[in-house]
Amino acid sequence: MTTFLTLLLNGLSLGAIYALIALGFAVIFKASEVVSFMHGSLLLFGAYTIARLNESIGFFPAFVLGVLATAAVGLLVERLLINRLRGAPVISLAIITIGVDIIMLTELTRRIGSDILNVGHPWGGEFVRIGGVGITENRLYAMLTAGILIALFFAAFKFSSWGVAMRASAEDGETAALMGIKLGRVSALAWIIGAGLAAVAGLFLVGSPTPGVAPGVHNVALRAFPAAILGGLDSTGGALVGGMVIGIAEAMAAGYQDQLLFLGRGFGDVVPYVVMILVLLVRPSGLFGTKELTRV
């Protein structure tokens, strides 16, 4: 039972990180119809910047600057590329982010080389025990931070004028534009938020129990894709649920590895994709996604 609870808690914390990334996917998709294949690079970029700056200016300034820098990259991509392609097919938009991803990942991989950079979190990798259930400090903070950020996001989404503008433009872009909502600004802000969230997720993803900043983190970010898809790409609440489902499923599969040996070692890494394909078989637009209607 303790094992189960431990796995559940660790799954939740992993899920919280996935949810942060998936939320970024969902926001960006809602605002600009772009499926960002460059999120892995954004995340790696955030973690890398924090790790590099940490050497000279200390952790917290580095953290703030890292998140800002990543958000700036998101903004830059939106302004320079996405904004010019308004109305282009979803596939073209996705492909252009793949182009950006190739460039960013190649350059980051080259800079990181074979080192494993340490972000230098002020919190260590110690285990915290809550009534027999253990979790690393890093993951605990991840869960708390993600909880706060997600709550803030949903509050803003519901109550702020940006949130209203965003929901309106996602509902019906043309009408929203006629009502005086600047679609370009909504989309730019969405990219800032999406990239910023990715940087925060990156910070926690490279902390214990993961060894540090290595190009492999890029692949971890791809596992948040199933989270976003599972919940329904255009649903922010779905991203949250999807993140949790994927996080818990992955932690369970890794934890009960010995019982699942017939599926091979390291099955935990592919669980997100298996879950995603199973869900998509039943619900092709995800759990909470808007069903695509076709009018003739």
Add this chain to the structure above:
Amino acid sequence: MSETAVARGLGDELTAPAPGAGKSRGRGPFTLRNLLLLLALALMLVAPIFVPEFWLRTGFAVFGAIIGAIGLNLLVGTTGQLSLAHAFFLAVGAITYVFVSGSPGGTATAVDGLGYPPLVGMIAGVVLAGLAGLVFSPIAARLRGIYLGVASLGLVFIGQHVLNTWTSVTGGFNGRTAPRFELFGFSFGSDNPTLFVANVPFRGPERLWYLGLVLAILAYVFAKNLLRSRPGRALQTLRDSEVAAAVMGVDVQRYKARVFLVSSMYAGLAGVLYALSIGSVAPESFALDLSILYLAMIVLGGLGSVGGAALGALFVTSLPLTFQQYADKLPLVSQPGQGGVSAGQAARLLFGLAIIIVVLFEPEGLVGFGNRIKRLGRRGARRTTSHRPDPTAEPTPSPTPAQGSTT
């Protein structure tokens, strides 16, 4: 199908035939285009006599990639089904070939093998990859656009897991060697039987070159014909609007399944050639990277165009190898292990940039650039006569996706 569409099938570029440009664009067996094609073919046929081994090996890799890219383009460019699973289908083809034709044993890890002749292995690879595509197609048929893209992404990772785990077939993490290709006793990997053409010894690379050339040409011709046939037109309609296609009497699900079948069979053959060109298969060769490279090929070459896929495959496959070969002569590119940008990285940076530029400025890719130049030439010719048909009047359906089409 409208009549213009049918008429379009007769000549590849049957826009209103412009007077004055008839010399190069008239139909008949002796057009400039055909002559150029014949010349290129003749050059490729005699190439092994002059070209050094390195380029022949590169050429074989390119032929394999051309086949794979044509297959992916049928799926993504022609039918509008975004798939990132191509690496998975390549892996199925390659592994099947290695397993069916390989012999049991292995140095690091014990592997099984059926030891059938390589031709059987190749056919089995193609068929099994096709079947894998067919199995995936019910999932694919339910999903649209981007959902399909991400679901197919999952297939690559699941495939990686299987490749790493199922050691008796795949050789596990370290992979296993691929048996050399052989056709009725004629080996494509060794000197047996010895063969000299114009005093040049025809060894493995020379022989493989011809194998690749023949297979690539067959793949090209088949795809061209497919696109001009009724099913090909149905697929293009499917991309532009599923509803319209269904109304026209196209069985949407069935056509989607079929295009998945054909596309993954192409991928399977490409996988077999990949195994032959590398000489071994390892899981990391079939990671997401490979899918993305194939996507880069068809985007750069031109979505929906068979020739474009071939051009893109040539560009994407040969660029890193060329960079490697001339690393010491190129500015900004450094030797491995010296810091700086390595040849492979330089090539990747260039692909990334090229993808962005193509999507931004020329969604039809290299083929689009070519057409643009042609159009400029035609406009110059047209200016001399007073007859001036509307250059924007394109017959439908165009072989490439429309900028505003919903996919």
